[in-house]
Amino acid sequence: MGCSSCTTATGGQPRGCKNNGTCGSDGCNKLTVFDWLSNMSLPAGEQPFDCVEVRFKNSRKEFFRNSENLSLSIGDMVATQAKAGHDIGMVTLTGPLVKVQMKKKKEDHTDPNLPKIYRKATQKDIDKWQRCRDKEEEIKKRSREIAIILNLQMKISDVEFQGDGSKATFYYTAEERVDFRQLIKDMAKAFGIRIEMRQIGYRQEAQRLGGIGSCGRELCCSTWLTDFRSVSTAAARYQQLSLNPLKLAGQCGKLKCCLNYELDVYMDALKDFPAQDTKLFTEKGLAFCQKTDIFKGTLWFSYKDEPANWHALTKEQVREIAEKNKKKEKVASLEEYASENESPAETAFENVVGQDSLTRFDRPKRKSKRRNNKKKGRNNRNKASKNA
Known part of the structure; x- marks a missing residue:
């Protein structure tokens, strides 16, 4: 994010506003709202909305009434009413979208005590x-x-x-x-x-x-x-993320807000999955769920007596075994179901284009015998010419 006034001058020094992406021009604004109605004209007889959105330092935004009917556009610097004196801010939104933003922020646009815009700065x-x-x-x-x-x-x-x-x-x-x-x-x-x-x-x-x-x-x-919005560690558990505070915390020291972005997708996907505490009864023994892969739709189970030996089952297979267990039926073993999910072994990479080894530079360079033989022959001919 940057604008023409935030670029660097000669010698790599910053020029213009020197605010590193938060300058007064609209090219690198914070919390900018895209005005998708800017190219549309108002219907006949419709008066323009008399409130505008003004941004001050960083992310502070407030709404002001344009009581003087000034011709304002996004990026204009204006002098606004303050509790004592006046303040300077930049217009970030005009038109009917301001009413939508005021409703979102629970601001009453009909309030007569709404602060006013005095003039353009x-x-x-x-x-x-x-x-x-x-x-x-x-x-x-x-x-x-x-x-x-x-x-x-x-x-x-x-x-x-x-x-x-x-x-x-x-x-x-x-x-x-x-x-x-x-x-x-x-x-x-x-x-x-x-x-x-x-x-x-x-x-x-x-x-x-x-x-x-x-x-x-x-x-x-x-x-x-x-x-x-509040972020809890349950969001990380549903997404099967490591509960490491150093990785889950943002610069504010709290849990990252982005943990909530994909949470709904994970919650929808987990609706079709058996519960994490599902137990499967087989003739070989009792099996517990060890791991779940939401993207592949796979669950790994292991016997109580063999916790290190995992067997991959699909969610459909787990539900099938669970239904049989409800009817007091036991399956023979998990290996019968896991064998159906085994994929053929993939062929290893074969170097068919004759690529050189990556460690070729680690080997010492060998001297060419052919070059040494030519050098010896040249020296012998020189000696023979001198003796003649």
Whole structure:
């Protein structure tokens, strides 16, 4: 994800917004909603929807009323109403789809107290807002030092300035309740601005900061995922994943949200499978299920006395044996059913194109006898010519 203003300049240095994929242009926006109605005109007599969606730093989005009937399009920088002063944000969605988004976020578009858009941001507004953004990293570092001096068990993860520079919101995470009254006094005295503290969860922290997941792509929560559904270890068990916390946890320290993506497919596939605790009674002994392969539709059973010897059975065969067991009938053995599933041995790879060995460079290079014989013959002829 990137735009023309996020590319590199000469010498590999970043240019433009320098926000690494979260700049103000629409080419690399966070949580962008595709406006599939943008090329369609409104019916005759239909008034355009007077609310727009505006995005601020990272993933914070709010809805504002366009009471001045400004001609706004996606990517425009606007000055919006705030509790005190004004804020600067970017328009991310206009038109009737905003009503759909407001309904999804449970926002009332008929609310008369909905904040308003003052005007399009001037260059002076953008320059002042950019100067405030440049100070955020230094202020975040200084605020963390103050919190450490006060021995507060909290982590300040992000700082967001208001567009006019009069207020800064500090986002923090903490395990328990934190008394930060003295912290606010010290930071207000050090920075000379109004301070607002806002506690967020670990998933929201990862959403704001972003990053690269173990899959090699940007985090889902910072690019398109808006709702955080609960994820349990049962999702990993149904998908037969190793219950390794290091592999199942994301950058937030919680279970990865992507564990829920394919869970419904696994649940549907497991409906046709016998239960994991199914026991099969045979004349050779009692058998237990050891492993299940959902994709191949195969279950591996082993006798109670031979736990290391597994026999592969299809789910149909397991149901057939279970039905016979319900009728107080025992099958002879599992080997009779497992033998039907044996596939013919595959032929090993044969080198038919004369490829060289991969270890050919490990062998020392041999000198050619032919070259040595030619060299000896040349030396003999030279000696003979000198003696003549």
